[in-house]
Amino acid sequence: MESPDLMGLTDILTPQRVKIPLRGGSKADIIAELIDMLAANGDVDDPGAVRQAVLQREQTASTNIGHGLALPHAKTDQTSRSLLAFGRTVEPVNFGNGTECPVTLVVLLLAPPSEAATQIQLLARLSRLMSVETVRRRLNQAASADEVIDLIAHAERAAA
Numbered sequence: 001m002e003s004p005d006l007m008g009l010t011d012i013l014t015p016q017r018v019k020i021p022l023r024g025g026s027k028a029d030i031i032a033e034l035i036d037m038l039a040a041n042g043d044v045d046d047p048g049a050v051r052q053a054v055l056q057r058e059q060t061a062s063t064n065i066g067h068g069l070a071l072p073h074a075k076t077d078q079t080s081r082s083l084l085a086f087g088r089t090v091e092p093v094n095f096g097n098g099t100e101c102p103v104t105l106v107v108l109l110l111a112p113p114s115e116a117a118t119q120i121q122l123l124a125r126l127s128r129l130m131s132v133e134t135v136r137r138r139l140n141q142a143a144s145a146d147e148v149i150d151l152i153a154h155a156e157r158a159a160a
Contacts (some may be wrong), residue, residue, distance in 0.1 A: 007118075009125060010153045016041050018145035019116040022087040022106065028055060029096050031072055034085040045078045053078075063131045064103055068089040068128050068140070073109040073123060075116060082111040082118055086148055088140065096157055105130070126156065129155050 019037050024030040031054050032047075039047040045111045046082045049107060053074040057063070085108040092102030107126055111119035135155045 005084060007082070007155055008153070009084060009122070009129070010149055010156065012082050012122075012151065013086060013148055013152060015145035017043070017083065017085045018148045019085070019087040019109075020142065020145065020148070021090045023090060025091075026092060027058065027093065028089065029069075030093055030106055031055065031058075031108065032077070034063060034106065036109075036131045037087075037097055038083060038085055038110070043079060043083050044076075044110065047078075049153075050074070050076050050078045054108070054110075062080050062096050062101065064101040065130070066101075067130075067133070068092065068103050069136060070095040070103045071123060071126055071130075072110075073110065073119065075111055075113045075119060077112055079110050079112055082109070082115050084109055084122070084140075088142070091133050105136060107130065125156075130160060 022030050022033050024033045031049055035047045035050050038044045044050050053076045054072050057074045064070045087106045088103050090124050092104050093103050095103040109122055
């Protein structure tokens with residue numbers, strides 16, 4: 001059971017952390033694009049080290065969870081707090097490890113090592129929320145960062 005004081009997804013996903021559209025054509029490009037956005041916002045200290053941590057995690061097991069969604073994540077000391085970044089690709093991008101697994105929705109979760117338990121809870125919450133087909137469909141149609149935030153906030157309230 002989730003802790004009642006666990007932050008909401010929209011507490012750590014702000015409009016400045018949403019990018020529509022993502023222009024990268026590969027998994028590495030998409031991850032870099034989201035991390036560069038976080039770095040531009042001052043959310044991460046060393047984007048290169050964060051990319052390395054996320055891509056190293058991807059080598060362990062793909063974070064493509066199916067239904068056109070990937071949840072790349074990593075623990076990194078390059079941030080002092082948990083962060084979410086959301087992006088939607090222009091065209092489906094292969095996000096698998098050697099197999100065809102196209103995604104259009106990418107949610108990046110970063111957490112400092114001290115927030116490992118929070119990271120697991122947030123990943124579980126994201127997985128549950130994104131398992132709902134109507135949520136994914138609406139996110140694929142969202143026209144703005146504010147609309148993405150509103151959709152996720154509404155879906156979180158509905159799931160509570």
